[in-house]
Amino acid sequence: MSRQKGSKGQNLQLLLTAGIGSDHVDLNAAAAAGLTVAEVTGSNVVSVAEDELMRILILVRNFLPGHHQVISGEWNVAGIAHRAYDLEGKTVGTVGCGRIGKLLLQRLKPFNCNTLYHDRIKMDPELENQIGAKFEEDLDAMLPKCDIIVINTPLTDKTRGLFDKDRIAKCKKGVLIVNNARGAIMETQAVADACSSGHIAGYSGDVWNPQPAPKDHPWRYMPNQAMTPHISGTTIDAQLRYAAGVKDMLERYFKGEDFPAQNYIVKEGQLASQYR
């Protein structure tokens, strides 16, 4: 929903996202026009966190080439095993540690990894202690420590293109990256080049720039990728939750009632803090 499209809706008042992530709306234009933007905050966070854990394991264990061998009639254990590792003992860092980031860190705990997180906000000490992750204020200081990096920030003016050529170069050689947040947080060609050179040893995610990804998108053809279409937040369980959330907000809207406070992304000209 661009500024131009929004301005055509003379009676437009409300924009609802059936899920999480309202970067498809020009939020500054919506704020200036006095529109309300809301999403079903929390509706698919478990679905995404579970999916991230799956992608980490798929990359660490070098699962996909093994599966492809089965389909193509091959049997070559050494061809898989030379790049397969245990997750135990590896350092996993999340860039962004809101709802999804925290759920991922909680799910990683029994795997006995070292976990780090970078966010604008440090967790309260009790929760941090319970989750067992260390806060890294400086993103560029965290990156070289990580064997696995997971992206969990919204797409904002500050995170667009955050992982360009220079920042990827700061990551450990052979890093694995999981990104279910937004494709545009990465520079497309920089990721493809780093996968080709082996600096990134594996990249997996479900978000692309643009979407739907065109047939010639470089991430379809780069080596060591485990990409899917945008599916991680669309399990049947998630669909039930965000459908119910949209219905609830529409009912409240027509009764003149407020939405749950955490659902507002733009309200009375103000952007929610995670988008500022």
Ligand SMILES: NC(=O)C1=CN([C@@H]2O[C@H](COP(=O)(O)OP(=O)(O)OC[C@H]3O[C@@H](n4cnc5c(N)ncnc54)[C@H](O)[C@@H]3O)[C@@H](O)[C@H]2O)C=CC1
């Ligand atoms: N692939 C999919 O199907 C889905 C993707 N998502 C994406 O995941 C994102 C995160 O979702 P939640 O965890 O629910 O959001 P959240 O709002 O709970 O957490 C986002 C975190 O990112 C941090 N953050 C924002 N800007 C930052 C910056 N510049 N540097 C460091 N940290 C920053 C915030 O402080 C916050 O802790 C969504 O905005 C959406 O883009 C969400 C749901 C489904």
